[in-house]
Amino acid sequence: MTGAMKTAQSEVSPDSEQIRDSDLAHLLHPWAPIERARDEPLIFRSGRGITLTDIDGNEYLDAASGLINVNLGYGRDDLVAAAAEAIQQLSYGTLFYGRGSVPAARLASKLAEITPAGLNRFFFTVGGSDANDTVIKLVRHYNLLRGRPEKQHIIGRRQSYHGMTIGGWSLTGDEGLWKDFGERLPGFSHIDQPADAADAALLEEEILRIGPERVAAFVGEPISMPARINIPPDGYWQRIRAICDEYDVLLSIDEVITGFGRTGRMFAVEHWGVRPDFIQLSKGITSGYLPLGAVGVTDEVIDFIAAGGRLSHGFTSGGHVASCSVALATMEIMEREDLVERSAVAGAYLLRRLEELVERHDLFIRARGLGLLAAIDLDAGVDAEVRTRLAEGVLRRGVLVRPYDDRGTMGFAPSLVVTEAEVDEIVSRVDAAADAAA
Numbered sequence: 001m002t003g004a005m006k007t008a009q010s011e012v013s014p015d016s017e018q019i020r021d022s023d024l025a026h027l028l029h030p031w032a033p034i035e036r037a038r039d040e041p042l043i044f045r046s047g048r049g050i051t052l053t054d055i056d057g058n059e060y061l062d063a064a065s066g067l068i069n070v071n072l073g074y075g076r077d078d079l080v081a082a083a084a085e086a087i088q089q090l091s092y093g094t095l096f097y098g099r100g101s102v103p104a105a106r107l108a109s110k111l112a113e114i115t116p117a118g119l120n121r122f123f124f125t126v127g128g129s130d131a132n133d134t135v136i137k138l139v140r141h142y143n144l145l146r147g148r149p150e151k152q153h154i155i156g157r158r159q160s161y162h163g164m165t166i167g168g169w170s171l172t173g174d175e176g177l178w179k180d181f182g183e184r185l186p187g188f189s190h191i192d193q194p195a196d197a198a199d200a201a202l203l204e205e206e207i208l209r210i211g212p213e214r215v216a217a218f219v220g221e222p223i224s225m226p227a228r229i230n231i232p233p234d235g236y237w238q239r240i241r242a243i244c245d246e247y248d249v250l251l252s253i254d255e256v257i258t259g260f261g262r263t264g265r266m267f268a269v270e271h272w273g274v275r276p277d278f279i280q281l282s283k284g285i286t287s288g289y290l291p292l293g294a295v296g297v298t299d300e301v302i303d304f305i306a307a308g309g310r311l312s313h314g315f316t317s318g319g320h321v322a323s324c325s326v327a328l329a330t331m332e333i334m335e336r337e338d339l340v341e342r343s344a345v346a347g348a349y350l351l352r353r354l355e356e357l358v359e360r361h362d363l364f365i366r367a368r369g370l371g372l373l374a375a376i377d378l379d380a381g382v383d384a385e386v387r388t389r390l391a392e393g394v395l396r397r398g399v400l401v402r403p404y405d406d407r408g409t410m411g412f413a414p415s416l417v418v419t420e421a422e423v424d425e426i427v428s429r430v431d432a433a434a435d436a437a438a
């Protein structure tokens with residue numbers, strides 16, 4: 001946050017220095033250096049719509065919806081009320097031992113209605129990483145029950161992200177994230193991201209290299225964030241599905257980022273008409289208001305694993321009543337406000353505005369997007385100093401984007417309720433930062 005410009009001053013809270021001290025001395029932040037300079041923590045106190053206010057009273061337009069999860073925007077009373085009412089009724093209700101809760105049952109039924117055909121059973125987790133771990137365990141369980149103990153290998157993709165638990169991390173295809181923590185779980189390998197539809201053949205090659213009798217599943221996000229929002233060419237996912245079918249390999253689609261309207265469809269796989277065997281969900285499921293994840297499983301898989309009797313897997317807070325209630329309210333709001341369609345329309349507008357930036361500035365080389373998941377790339381020739389100036393300038397002008405380490409790409413994923421005027425404001429601030437950086 002070095003040198004941040006105050007974009008709007010409200011009251012600087014009297015306790016802001018104390019909060020900064022506490023953060024610096026006692027908080028370990030994910031994906032951040034352990035020791036940070038005094039002016040670095042960017043600590044937020046409140047949020048409304050797409051605007052966040054920090055403890056010094058500066059306002060920021062959140063063009064990344066938190067971690068691409070606050071899909072309905074900050075500060076919605078209807079979502080707060082859904083959480084409060086749920087825990088007033090029943091503060092906690094386990095789903096273990098076949099017990100249940102009203103919101104969990106209703107949400108599972110709602111998910112069966114809105115997810116791709118065939119996914120009719122849902123397992124609730126706390127977030128996206130444990131949803132991925134759940135898929136890994138269910139895939140193993142399935143093949144053990146089918147009498148194929150050697151069929152356990154899972155293929156993922158490079159430049160993918162499936163979470164930071166030991167399973168999700170082993171599946172994640174990013175060497176930069178592996179190096180600090182020693183050995184990953186055995187039984188995973190990774191293929192390259194697609195540049196064109198024919199790259200689905202990489203999966204077939206990898207299945208044949210490992211041996212089809214050993215390959216249990218392929219897991220991928222419809223669009224990978226670490227691959228700089230790589231929107232796959234049409235035909236890629238359809239071919240992946242066909243290859244999985246040919247070699248009796250389960251297909252698990254991680255819609256943790258792309259689910260719930262983010263790409264202009266309820267789920268991104270709908271763009272390509274692909275029916276997965278598993279789906280991983282989280283983030284937008286509660287609009288980020290409370291932690292929740294889910295794994296959807298097809299009837300075919302259930303038919304096999306039902307024979308195993310008890311499912312010996314679960315998390316104390318998976319499917320918490322308050323989270324499920326907020327998720328149900330999120331679905332209701334999305335339907336009432338037609339937010340999937342709004343995401344498609346606002347996304348097309350955002351992309352048009354980003355393309356104008358590419359036209360106007362030599363710094364930028366291309367823009368791409370699907371619904372409200374978009375990116376703009378810097379020309380490879382732009383030197384590191386200018387990239388840094390641009391990234392800092394965008395932040396100083398009060399815009400939060402999805403950053404990339406080399407600052408060669410900026411990701412945009414504003415909330416699905418973003419207005420055209422807010423898109424214009426975000427783009428004009430990036431425009432000004434680009435002018436200043438060049």
Ligand SMILES: Cc1ncc(COP(=O)(O)O)c(C=O)c1O
Nearest residue numbers: 127128129161162163221256257
């Ligand atoms: C595609 C995908 N899968 C899994 C995860 C992990 O989710 P969580 O951070 O909730 O554990 C993420 C998080 O960003 C994600 O983007």
